[in-house]
Amino acid sequence: MEIRFEQVSKRFGRKMVLDHIDWEIHDHEIWRIEGASGLGKTTLLRLLMGLERPSSGQIITSESVRFAPVFQENRLLPMQNAIENVRFVCDLDTEQIRSLLCELIAPEDCEQPVGTLSGGMQRRVAIARALAVPADILVLDEPFTGLDETNIARTAQCILKHAADKTIILSSHVEVNVFPQAKYLRLG
């Protein structure tokens, strides 16, 4: 798997958000997209996943690529519990899902409607759901929002364990050095 951005620019109206980006992504790499708020990190991820089109330049993909995204907003089903939210996207059985979730949240929280969980817990459910999806690239837009240091470290370990066979791409506007092996793409 290889994805290549060649001189990719994106503008919204007159505003140039991304300006001639060159970027190459390969199997099993970890990428961290860095840049201050508003510099285009989400836009870059959306271009990568084909949710936006470049204004100029091209994105070349060697084969069809499956993405597992965690968007900035969690996009969970609030009335369903965590297990049901994950089951919705994968073929894992209930015990496999519970085991994955329990690496990130308490067992009793797996049974609650996710709308009643704290913001940080919901974030972790959204991450677990992405880890359960069959995918080539895990795309994490500000994954650690709302998490304290302990949970950031725990979540990062869980991501590395379950996405060992995937490419991982995350955006962050804060210095969270949880993936020392990550390559950097700096915007701005």
Ligand SMILES: Nc1ncnc2c1ncn2[C@@H]1O[C@H](COP(=O)(O)OP(=O)(O)OP(=O)(O)O)[C@@H](O)[C@H]1O
């Ligand atoms: N659909 C859109 N229409 C118009 N402008 C947009 C659109 N999407 C993004 N933008 C603008 O593009 C710029 C970059 O936004 P983007 O969300 O990619 O930044 P970001 O680096 O992810 O920011 P943050 O760290 O705050 O999430 C912003 O000025 C934003 O207003």
